Amino acid sequence: MTDTLPDRLAINPKSPHHDAALLERGIGIKFNGAEKTNVEEYCISEGWIRVAAGKARDRFGNPMTVKLSGKVEPYFRDAPTPESEPSSP
Numbered sequence: 774m775t776d777t778l779p780d781r782l783a784i785n786p787k788s789p790h791h792d793a794a795l796l797e798r799g800i801g802i803k804f805n806g807a808e809k810t811n812v813e814e815y816c817i818s819e820g821w822i823r824v825a826a827g828k829a830r831d832r833f834g835n836p837m838t839v840k841l842s843g844k845v846e847p848y849f850r851d852a853p854t855p856e857s858e859p860s861s862p
Contacts, residue, residue, distance in 0.1 A: 778847045783814035785835075790814065799850035805843040813838050817845050 778800065783790040802812045804822050813836065814823040821842045829837040 776849070778817075778849075780818050781814070781816040782847070785813065788814065801848050801850045803846040803848070804841065815845050815847060817847065820845055 781790045802809045811824050812822050821840050823838040823840050825836040826839045831837055
């Protein structure tokens with residue numbers, strides 16, 4: 774597994790930007806220097822995140838989201854596993 778994060782990632786399984794393997798590993802998001810825990814989707818190149826807008830739901834039961842613009846810094850929450858680290862001879 775690689776240690777680089779994609780430019781765009783979503784937690785919704787119906788999204789084409791969903792990657793279950795990366796999400797299982799654990800990803801954190803810093804947005805404008807502050808830790809965000811309710812991010813539904815992010816895009817680094819365009820500089821935005823989508824966050825849940827309170828407890829509001831749409832007619833299909835999905836959370837309503839708000840798009841915020843700013844500096845997006847995703848990172849892995851856990852350290853890489855020994856299998857994914859390159860071994861030195």
